[in-house]
Amino acid sequence: MLTKDECKTALPKRLLTLTGASLEEASAADKYAALASLVRDYIGQSWVDTTRRYDNQRQKQVYYFSIEFLPGRLLDTNLRNLDIREVWREALAELGIDYTELTNAEQDAGLGNGGLGRLAACFLDSLASLGLPGHGCGIRYTYGLFEQAIVDGMQVEKPDTWLKELNIWEYRKAGKAVLVKFGPPLGGVKAVPYDIPVIGFDNRTVNTLRLWSAEVRDGFNVNYSSFGPDDYRKLLEYKSWVESISQILYPDDRYEEGRQLRLVQEYFLVSAGLQSIVRHIKRKQGPDLSHLADQIAIHINDTHPALAIPELMRILMDEEGLGWDKAWDITTHTISYTNHTVLPEALEKWPVGQIQSLLPRIYEIIHEINERFCAQLWQRYPGDWGRIAAMAVIGDCFVKMAHLAIVGSHSVNGVAELHSQILQSDLFSRFYQHTPQKFNNKTNGITHRRWLLSANPGLAGLITDTIGPGWLQRPNDLEKLLPFAADTAFQQKLAAVKQERKEALANYIFNKYRLALDPHSLFDVQVKRIHAYKRQLLNALRIMELYQRLKANPGLDILPRTFIFAGKAAPGYYLAKKIIQLIVTLSKQINNDTAIQDKLKVIFLENYNVSLAERIIPAADISEQISTAGKEASGTGNMKFMMNGAITVGTLDGANVEIREAVGDENIVIFGLTAGETAACYQTGRCNPLTIYNQDERVRNCVNQLIDGSLPVFGDEFRPLYDYLLHPGGAFLELQDFAAYLEAQTRIDRLFHDNPARWQAAATNIARSGRFSSDRTITEYANGIWHIHP
Numbered sequence: 001m002l003t004k005d006e007c008k009t010a011l012p013k014r015l016l017t018l019t020g021a022s023l024e025e026a027s028a029a030d031k032y033a034a035l036a037s038l039v040r041d042y043i044g045q046s047w048v049d050t051t052r053r054y055d056n057q058r059q060k061q062v063y064y065f066s067i068e069f070l071p072g073r074l075l076d077t078n079l080r081n082l083d084i085r086e087v088w089r090e091a092l093a094e095l096g097i098d099y100t101e102l103t104n105a106e107q108d109a110g111l112g113n114g115g116l117g118r119l120a121a122c123f124l125d126s127l128a129s130l131g132l133p134g135h136g137c138g139i140r141y142t143y144g145l146f147e148q149a150i151v152d153g154m155q156v157e158k159p160d161t162w163l164k165e166l167n168i169w170e171y172r173k174a175g176k177a178v179l180v181k182f183g184p185p186l187g188g189v190k191a192v193p194y195d196i197p198v199i200g201f202d203n204r205t206v207n208t209l210r211l212w213s214a215e216v217r218d219g220f221n222v223n224y225s226s227f228g229p230d231d232y233r234k235l236l237e238y239k240s241w242v243e244s245i246s247q248i249l250y251p252d253d254r255y256e257e258g259r260q261l262r263l264v265q266e267y268f269l270v271s272a273g274l275q276s277i278v279r280h281i282k283r284k285q286g287p288d289l290s291h292l293a294d295q296i297a298i299h300i301n302d303t304h305p306a307l308a309i310p311e312l313m314r315i316l317m318d319e320e321g322l323g324w325d326k327a328w329d330i331t332t333h334t335i336s337y338t339n340h341t342v343l344p345e346a347l348e349k350w351p352v353g354q355i356q357s358l359l360p361r362i363y364e365i366i367h368e369i370n371e372r373f374c375a376q377l378w379q380r381y382p383g384d385w386g387r388i389a390a391m392a393v394i395g396d397c398f399v400k401m402a403h404l405a406i407v408g409s410h411s412v413n414g415v416a417e418l419h420s421q422i423l424q425s426d427l428f429s430r431f432y433q434h435t436p437q438k439f440n441n442k443t444n445g446i447t448h449r450r451w452l453l454s455a456n457p458g459l460a461g462l463i464t465d466t467i468g469p470g471w472l473q474r475p476n477d478l479e480k481l482l483p484f485a486a487d488t489a490f491q492q493k494l495a496a497v498k499q500e501r502k503e504a505l506a507n508y509i510f511n512k513y514r515l516a517l518d519p520h521s522l523f524d525v526q527v528k529r530i531h532a533y534k535r536q537l538l539n540a541l542r543i544m545e546l547y548q549r550l551k552a553n554p555g556l557d558i559l560p561r562t563f564i565f566a567g568k569a570a571p572g573y574y575l576a577k578k579i580i581q582l583i584v585t586l587s588k589q590i591n592n593d594t595a596i597q598d599k600l601k602v603i604f605l606e607n608y609n610v611s612l613a614e615r616i617i618p619a620a621d622i623s624e625q626i627s628t629a630g631k632e633a634s635g636t637g638n639m640k641f642m643m644n645g646a647i648t649v650g651t652l653d654g655a656n657v658e659i660r661e662a663v664g665d666e667n668i669v670i671f672g673l674t675a676g677e678t679a680a681c682y683q684t685g686r687c688n689p690l691t692i693y694n695q696d697e698r699v700r701n702c703v704n705q706l707i708d709g710s711l712p713v714f715g716d717e718f719r720p721l722y723d724y725l726l727h728p729g730g731a732f733l734e735l736q737d738f739a740a741y742l743e744a745q746t747r748i749d750r751l752f753h754d755n756p757a758r759w760q761a762a763a764t765n766i767a768r769s770g771r772f773s774s775d776r777t778i779t780e781y782a783n784g785i786w787h788i789h790p
């Protein structure tokens with residue numbers, strides 16, 4: 001480990017070799033690169049040691065396959081986990097370099113859409129920090145999720161060029177490339193791994209996130225003698241096809257559109273990943289693969305990597321010479337699957353013809369899996385054609401990826417208690433009846449190291465001062481805060497920390513948008529992907545209602561509120577983009593209205609990503625988690641807010657249910673229809689929004705404003721939202737829950753009027769957030785599904 005003085009000499013030296021710049025002329029990005037490159041030096045040995053330890057001890061290892069990983073920035077995390085953060089901070093300070101400015105110069109690794117990809121990143125952090133042998137397997141997209149800008153009130157998308165500068169954290173392993181074979185005429189594609197170290201917290205464990213990049217295979221078509229213009233064009237076409245595979249992350253997490261390239265990406269990921277794993281096992285543990293299921297576990301994050309099932313079958317049979325039954329036994333005991341959504345439009349299904357032509361051998365295997373599975377069903381449920389058709393892997397000329405994933409794995413889990421219940425009783429009920437032992441729950445979690453320790457150092461410091469540092473290793477120790485929740489001195493310190501985070505966010509917003517916020521107003525926050533079911537529109541409607549009420553009665557006794565929104569809409573998701581436009585329009589109208597004396601402000605922050613989340617979440621007073629009950633599988637933002645002492649206003653959906661159990665009814669504000677009630681609504685068709693519209697004047701007033709010219713837009717911009725809300729059966733029950741939501745907001749007002757009660761609630765939320773650490777989640781996966789050990 002370097003001393004402070006060594007750090008001070010090392011940095012300018014590295015800066016010079018790496019960027020050719022002196023300390024004086026170097027940009028923040030240069031200085032970031034130099035420091036990150038120095039950190040690389042520390043990692044190498046532990047990385048090699050960790051790998052050797054796993055191999056020598058023949059430890060069972062888990063590989064987490066995911067089409068998305070959303071780690072965000074890595075420098076600060078890596079410095080901290082290596083326990084060299086403080087020495088570097090001091091060294092930098094003495095060199096006159098601002099630590100935060102330097103770390104902020106890092107580009108986010110944004111290779112994911114939202115919750116699913118961020119969960120994968122939290123899981124890697126917990127695996128390494130618990131000293132567990134577990135690695136990530138993904139795609140090295142040249143372009144991550146698009147950058148969002150708001151222009152004239154509307155979202156525009158710009159490419160995310162995160163690899164424009166050298167990516168210090170990746171190690172290209174050209175010698176470990178594998179060939180991924182597609183059917184003719186496409187042929188083979190070279191998959192080159194780029195390894196990123198995943199550093200455990202203060203435990204000398206360094207695991208690997210392996211991201212695959214597509215390249216043309218070596219020596220492809222280099223034939224100098226006959227190299228006419230036509231050959232050149234063909235070569236370029238082929239090259240650009242190959243390179244397109246790992247070019248871009250699909251920016252939609254809503255509609256499965258059946259795009260060919262997406263299927264290519266999915267197979268590319270699983271084939272490259274499995275081939276390299278099998279090769280490694282054979283090299284280290286010998287050629288006999290009959291005990292593979294004891295050597296490794298493969299986890300598939302949603303169905304995107306579900307082709308791992310037929311691909312592992314193919315490798316075991318065609319390349320290793322095993323028979324079907326043995327191969328099937330190994331495959332099903334190796335693979336486990338997590339479902340992340342119940343929305344029917346997001347469930348993957350691929351046209352038979354598409355798989356057949358792209359991956360003929362893989363299709364044959366899927367076909368055989370289906371035949372055998374249906375035969376087995378026929379034995380058990382003779383004559384029950386309806387059931388068998390509903391459960392088949394192939395039906396209506398589609399391969400149903402969730403069915404494939406369930407049939408081909410030994411474990412199927414949902415991501416919160418309620419969600420797992422819904423899988424068992426509804427979405428996968430027949431599979432549950434058939435093989436109940438496969439089904440289980442693993443409630444999501446978040447890494448408290450990033451989302452509390454790093455994102456909110458002030459709060460982390462207060463916690464450590466109060467209960468000691470044990471909570472870093474054992475997040476459940478946060479419960480030791482409970483005795484202080486009612487303590488006035490502690491509450492004051494908690495309030496001061498929150499105030500400081502709010503001021504920092506207000507400064508950021510002022511510098512970027514020239515909008516002055518009142519840091520003493522309540523920061524009421526909804527940040528997440530924009531989706532109809534997440535109901536940002538419901539939030540917008542109640543802001544309209546409150547604004548109208550305040551206009552009518554400027555003396556109204558309310559606590560001033562700042563409504564903060566952020567989130568990206570899928571580029572083709574028209575309604576979501578309209579919702580953004582509505583929010584931006586409201587901000588124009590409300591922020592400029594002097595009649596309401598700055599009591600309300602609305603802001604939509606551009607380009608929500610991990611780094612922006614790290615700024616926003618610690619500054620929140622109120623966390624809006626208001627999805628239609630039964631639709632949000634878990635949510636993880638809800639946990640991040642709770643851990644930072646925000647009070648949740650939420651429906652009984654996803655993990656909100658468990659947050660409520662953890663904190664008790666006095667420390668959360670729950671409202672609205674339950675999952676049972678929303679399901680009944682959808683089934684009976686009795687919940688006509690028009691009924692509510694006609695009954696409730698407040699609803700009518702707000703909804704009408706969308707089309708009656710009250711909002712500062714030209715033309716009929718918001719008619720689509722109006723139509724959506726009133727369309728029978730179309731909407732996500734926004735109007736059905738509207739009155740309950742308003743009532744919930746009055747409960748929030750009441751709570752925040754009572755200072756001791758409010759800070760007691762905040763403290764209780766923090767104290768009870770330990771169970772939502774991904775360390776708990778990963779421990780459950782490790783013991784219950786993967787059977788791996790530290």
Ligand code: 26V
Pocket residue numbers: 113114115116117119250252253254255256257302340341345346347415444632633634635636654
């Ligand atoms: C789905 C699709 C479908 C079509 C094309 C591309 C694509 C890409 C991603 C997805 C995944 C959607 C599922 C998802 O992100 N689920 C979220 O998972 C979180 C982690 O478990 C959970 O907290 C959220 O509630 C859930 O919405």
